[in-house]
Amino acid sequence: MSGRVLVGVKRVIDYAVKIRVKPDNSGVVTDGVKHSMNPFCEIAVEEAVKLKEKKLIKEVVAVSCGPQQSQETIRTALAMGADRGIHVEVTGKDYENLGPLQVSKILAALAKKEDAQLVILGKQAIDDDCNQTGQMTAALLDWPQGTFASEVALEADKIKVVREIDGGLETIKVNTPAVLTADLRLNTPRYATLPNIMKAKKKKIANVKPADLGVDLTSRLEVLRVEEPPQRQAGVKVETVDDLVGKLKEAGRI
């Protein structure tokens, strides 16, 4: 086994920013807005770096698909402990239409090219909430998947994954190579310390085009319209249960 782990990191609008819809309803405002690494991707990077520190794997490669600015996200991963980065350059309209299907094709191609033993991703991105890339990547590679991982343990040639599911926790064992997606409680990402930020400057980021990987970026989806969620209306307080039932009947809810 190569001992190499591929970690996908996505550049998204920062979680604390108040999102504004563009006046033409074609999307959200991204110009001049603070962006950072997707929080679940941070957890994925942390897990990969932890595995390397435990000497269970040999190399962590951070991958991001997007325009020039995606390199900042890769640098953050490098500052957290990843060894090198791969920037898959996607710009303009291609970037606007970039979705889980295209990204998973890219990741699958890279996983093969880099002879990865493991692909770790965040369970979903906080901008589109798709929760598809990990699953699609596994399917394209015909690899097993351990999604919503809250615990990962490497054993011989299998991986034990504790998954967070609706009913509670599910423990599974998957063969390697495999795709894992990180859930919130998998770990607490470390702060990129200043010494590591400076060291990251020297680490390499390779530049790759999707065409080089033989990936077709055409999207099967077209965004028609983006709208803000409806304004939350004020609530009404009632005195008794009968009043409540009455009001619900009035509103046609029951």
Added chain:
Amino acid sequence: MALRSGALCLNLLASSRHFYKPASYVGVRFVSENVSSKPSSATETPGDHLIYTPEHFALKESLRKLIDQEINPHVDQWEAEEKFPAHKVFKILGSAGFLGVNKPVEYGGLGLDFSYSVAVAEELGTIKCGGIPMAIGVQSDMATPALARFGSDELKKEFLLPSIMGDKVACLGVSEVGAGSDVSSIMTKAVRKGDEYVINGGKMWTTNGTQADWMCLLANTSDGPPHRNKSLICLPMNLPGVHIARKIDKLGMWSSDTAEVFFDDVRVPCKNVIGQEGMGFTYQMLQFQEERLWAVANVITTMDNVIQDTIQYTRQRKIFKQPVLYHQAVHFKLAELQTEVELLRSLLYRATALYIKGNDVTKLASMAKLKAGRLAREVSDSCLQYWGGMGFTKDVLVSRFYRDSRLLSIGAGADEVMLGIICKYMDTLPRK
């Protein structure tokens, strides 16, 4: 009021974004939104910045996360308790490398230039009070520069290294009850007896004083001319004779503990003198350029945030059927304030750029400090006005800023001292 903050919480909960750090949003009575939504940070695109490289931005990003997770959630509590756990906070910062940015690598520092210290100072301005950044500034850039430059190896190992790592809390002992702006008139004496100094006197306005492990002390070590008879001494605070007389009850900066300290026949080895005996005053003066630029960097971010907070508040607060913000007097005034903040920012970057190239920026640094103190008072006063009654309560950031920022025109070199320095450079002082 409960409804409003409740509605804001629910608004956040409605989107899937809340999951990440629910503890920071729910239950906190911030009428304003989390200020990191400011689009005005568009002035800092990595490619074009005057002095910052992508590493500076990565540093700020990382420090920001640390502040958001380890410091800001506790600020309200620490302000109410009038103390913050210095050892705990400094250890977290030290472990991440933020306390020794421009200090020598041999002692745990990063050996980077001062522009990185300015970046750290700017980012510390996102802490929701003035007291904690001030305390951190003392630790990283006020009590330690002279030691780093002139101290002996033994002294640096004992005091500098642990301070950079965040294991020891430092404080600066310069001002006294009878001497603030007039540093040369301090009375604390360190009399040589064998290979020890016996120290008598006292210090005032000592930030971190009640929690410090050591003090960078300026004392008279001989009877010579006042600018040449002083020395800087590394003084362990647990020595017999060191008395923390009281914690001073201040108008603002509540989370920072400020002490009045007395020295009663305190004995300290002579080897604890930093550099040359008699050079203390000169060493102290050399530190001031950095100290002043640091303070300016810190308050600029805070002013940005207060202005943004005020915009958010006045946008949703209605008066005479429309948002307060829509009244021209209000948005025009905020535009004026923001313009001045940008001017000050430009001066800061210009002075920093010249300084890291080896120039003496005393005049520019003094001008920046002077302007920063006055502008902070103007920003806090004007913004507080627009918050109306709410501005007068403890619940909001603007009232805390109003109290905290008043110190800037007084501490770290009063406005009048700055004016004197500028006049000296302009050669307008009365000639002898």
